[in-house]
Amino acid sequence: MRRHLVTVLLVLAVVALFAVPLLAGGDSEYAGTDSQATELIEESRPDYQPWFESVFSPGSSEVESGLFALQAGVGGVVLGYVLGRLRGRRLAERTPAPPPVET
Amino acid sequence: MHIAEGFLPAPHALGWTLVAAPFVVHGARCVVKEVREHPESTLLLGAAGAFTFVLSAIKLPSVTGSSSHPTGTGLGAVLFRPPVMALLGTIVLLFQALLLAHGGLTTLGANAFSMAVVGPWVGYGAYRLVKRCGGGLLPAVFGAMALSDLATYVTTALQLALAFPDAESGFLGAAAKFLGVFAVTQVPLAIGEGLLGVLLFRVLTVNARPELVRLGVLRPDPERAEP
Numbered sequence: 001m002r003r004h005l006v007t008v009l010l011v012l013a014v015v016a017l018f019a020v021p022l023l024a025g026g027d028s029e030y031a032g033t034d035s036q037a038t039e040l041i042e043e044s045r046p047d048y049q050p051w052f053e054s055v056f057s058p059g060s061s062e063v064e065s066g067l068f069a070l071q072a073g074v075g076g077v078v079l080g081y082v083l084g085r086l087r088g089r090r091l092a093e094r095t096p097a098p099p100p101v102e103t
Numbered sequence: 104m105h106i107a108e109g110f111l112p113a114p115h116a117l118g119w120t121l122v123a124a125p126f127v128v129h130g131a132r133c134v135v136k137e138v139r140e141h142p143e144s145t146l147l148l149g150a151a152g153a154f155t156f157v158l159s160a161i162k163l164p165s166v167t168g169s170s171s172h173p174t175g176t177g178l179g180a181v182l183f184r185p186p187v188m189a190l191l192g193t194i195v196l197l198f199q200a201l202l203l204a205h206g207g208l209t210t211l212g213a214n215a216f217s218m219a220v221v222g223p224w225v226g227y228g229a230y231r232l233v234k235r236c237g238g239g240l241l242p243a244v245f246g247a248m249a250l251s252d253l254a255t256y257v258t259t260a261l262q263l264a265l266a267f268p269d270a271e272s273g274f275l276g277a278a279a280k281f282l283g284v285f286a287v288t289q290v291p292l293a294i295g296e297g298l299l300g301v302l303l304f305r306v307l308t309v310n311a312r313p314e315l316v317r318l319g320v321l322r323p324d325p326e327r328a329e330p
Binding site: 006017020021028029037050078082090 | 295
């Protein structure tokens with residue numbers, strides 16, 4: 001029972017950690033730090049020209065967020081598969097093999 | 104921590120690629136060796152790669168009013184030691200550079216060095232340190248996950264400061280600027296990543312006990328040992 005309580009508290013802590021800034025942060029745009037760094041370079045070195053373009057850019061921000069979701073989804077499926085198999089293995093070890101069926 | 108495509112001067116891009124390459128090649132050999140000698144590790148290797156894949160895709164809001172993503176490289180560093188993550192992390196970065204226009208091919212070396220080399224090694228160091236000081240497995244895992252995340256972003260800030268020193272205050276001034284963007288935002292994310300790592304390890308210690316014992320993460324339990 002205590003084990004489950006700790007798990008629930010950990011999950012709540014993670015959720016709170018990211019929900020609180022969103023709720024309390026007001027009207028910030030939450031720009032990505034990667035693009036902020038790029039802006040910083042463009043500000044301090046207006047003469048700098050990126051010398052290489054991305055080989056492929058998703059056409060719109062919708063497609064881009066879809067591809068990010070795909071990446072997270074694929075990772076989540078694999079992680080879930082592994083954890084499910086490990087758990088299934090443990091449960092199978094715990095239950096004794098059924099008696100042979102007589103025919 | 105993704106330095107955008109073309110946003111490192113060519114000598115820097117080349118230099119970081121040369122620095123990161125041996126780590127990645129060594130990491131690839133470690134992965135092949137691990138799978139060949141211990142095929143039963145494949146499942147957990149997949150979990151380590153998948154964890155990085157998920158976490159580096161998710162941008163989370165931070166108290167600073169900007170958003171950033173965790174790295175998830177600490178898990179594999181604790182389970183399989185850091186070299187393995189040099190390969191797995193670089194594969195994730197390559198995927199993002201090719202399909203998402205996130206990061207880039209010219210900056211792959213620099214990004215791999217921060218996320219797939221420095222992060223895992225710092226995380227592994229924290230893990231060993233906490234354990235040596237008598238901390239339990241879960242505090243050690245928390246330290247590994249949180250610091251591998253934070254160290255990655257600090258490295259990126261320093262790489263950028265090196266490439267774009269401030270006109271007046273030089274490298275240190277630029278480092279302060281870039282750290283202001285990356286490091287502060289990352290602190291809550293690093294804590295969150297640490298907590299996620301603890302959650303995952305609580306599941307693994309129950310369900311993957313034999314693997315964790317073989318990998319040296321858990322001590323063999325004398326009560327359960329076969330006579």
